[in-house]
Amino acid sequence: MRTAIIGLAGVLLLATATQVRADSWCVRDHNELQQALTAAAASPGDDEIKLREGIYTTFNGSFVYNSQNAGWLALTGGWYPVDGNDCAQMRLDASRTILDGAGQHQVLRIAYFPDSGTSAFASFAVYNLSVRNGWGDSAAFQRGGGLDLNSFADSLAEFRLENLIVADNEGYFGGGANLYVKNGLVRIANSLFAGNSASSSAFGHAAITVNATQDGVAHAVVVANSTFVGGRCAGQGPRGCGLHAGLAGGVHMDIVNSLFADNAISDLNLEGGAVIGIGDGSVAAASSLVGTVGGNLPVASTDPLSGDPGFVDAPNRDYRLRDDSSLVNRGIAPVPNTPLSVLDLDANPRDRFGATDVGAYENQTWDDLFEDGFDQP
Numbered sequence: 001m002r003t004a005i006i007g008l009a010g011v012l013l014l015a016t017a018t019q020v021r022a023d024s025w026c027v028r029d030h031n032e033l034q035q036a037l038t039a040a041a042a043s044p045g046d047d048e049i050k051l052r053e054g055i056y057t058t059f060n061g062s063f064v065y066n067s068q069n070a071g072w073l074a075l076t077g078g079w080y081p082v083d084g085n086d087c088a089q090m091r092l093d094a095s096r097t098i099l100d101g102a103g104q105h106q107v108l109r110i111a112y113f114p115d116s117g118t119s120a121f122a123s124f125a126v127y128n129l130s131v132r133n134g135w136g137d138s139a140a141f142q143r144g145g146g147l148d149l150n151s152f153a154d155s156l157a158e159f160r161l162e163n164l165i166v167a168d169n170e171g172y173f174g175g176g177a178n179l180y181v182k183n184g185l186v187r188i189a190n191s192l193f194a195g196n197s198a199s200s201s202a203f204g205h206a207a208i209t210v211n212a213t214q215d216g217v218a219h220a221v222v223v224a225n226s227t228f229v230g231g232r233c234a235g236q237g238p239r240g241c242g243l244h245a246g247l248a249g250g251v252h253m254d255i256v257n258s259l260f261a262d263n264a265i266s267d268l269n270l271e272g273g274a275v276i277g278i279g280d281g282s283v284a285a286a287s288s289l290v291g292t293v294g295g296n297l298p299v300a301s302t303d304p305l306s307g308d309p310g311f312v313d314a315p316n317r318d319y320r321l322r323d324d325s326s327l328v329n330r331g332i333a334p335v336p337n338t339p340l341s342v343l344d345l346d347a348n349p350r351d352r353f354g355a356t357d358v359g360a361y362e363n364q365t366w367d368d369l370f371e372d373g374f375d376q377p
Contacts, residue, residue, distance in 0.1 A: 189224040257286070
């Protein structure tokens with residue numbers, strides 16, 4: 001794996017139009033992480049929590065951020081020390097910073113519930129880390145064994161999940177992640193969801209619900225260059241074990257350059273909100289490998305892909321693409337809403353021959369010089 005190093009100036013930067021105050025925490029263990037989350041939740045400004053590379057286990061229960069403040073939050077992994085500075089530089093390698101539920105707790109819970117009348121936009125980003133072995137108690141209807149992120153704000157809010165590995169989590173609905181936004185946006189990019197489950201219901205990998213978005217927002221939900229594989233669940237009729245989206249009227253979802261494989265019952269479940277009086281949203285998929293789709297929303301597909309994704313070694317969880325994969329160079333650019341990172345989940349270049357691959361990983365060994373079996377003069 002090629003590892004990219006990013007200095008302080010190159011890390012994910014978040015800023016509001018009128019910034020009250022910005023705080024930054026460097027954390028090294030599970031106690032410091034929870035202390036930083038608690039402090040950030042109380043902060044009225046924009047906050048970044050930098051996690052040094054390592055394993056953060058939920059020994060004392062889930063990592064929790066509950067806030068009424070409209071400040072932004074970025075939770076970023078991959079930091080390592082230089083010259084006595086514990087979080088001097090970031091290494092783009094999601095596997096080196098792990099939030100681990102130990103099969104006993106939901107891993108990370110974020111709840112945003114500002115006072116009525118709050119108009120400020122809020123954004124919550126989780127970036128460059130792994131979320132593993134989370135457990136949401138189905139008997140208590142705990143959604144999102146890995147990530148349980150909820151915005152109850154009337155004002156616009158956003159959840160951004162980028163460069164993540166979300167694996168082996170269990171929960172009631174959305175074993176890997178539960179993302180609920182009363183009014184706002186959701187973005188998942190450059191991420192791998194693998195082996196997540198909802199053993200008593202549905203949606204093994206993730207459940208996304210967006211009940212409204214701001215007028216003029218054309219791409220409220222974006223899933224880009226991500227891989228969803230091995231989702232398992234009990235199922236609820238046509239509701240299967242991949243990714244679920246519940247979309248109200250005016251909420252549009254784009255699935256771009258993404259692949260779904262080996263998910264039980266269905267890869268996607270798409271449902272509108274007309275049955276509860278909030279209208280039906282819409283869904284488009286471009287240059288994506290999607291098998292079975294359930295729900296009541298149709299998918300407008302452009303350049304749909306099919307067949308075996310051509311993983312290097314799926315039984316051993318290597319979900320990179322082989323040289324002979326039909327998904328190499330089949331992606332499109334640009335990605336709606338926000339440009340895709342120039343690096344993939346392995347921190348390798350996204351654009352090798354003028355086109356991106358489908359999924360979280362960009363093939364690095366295929367060469368167009370030898371596509372026809374010999375070098376062209």
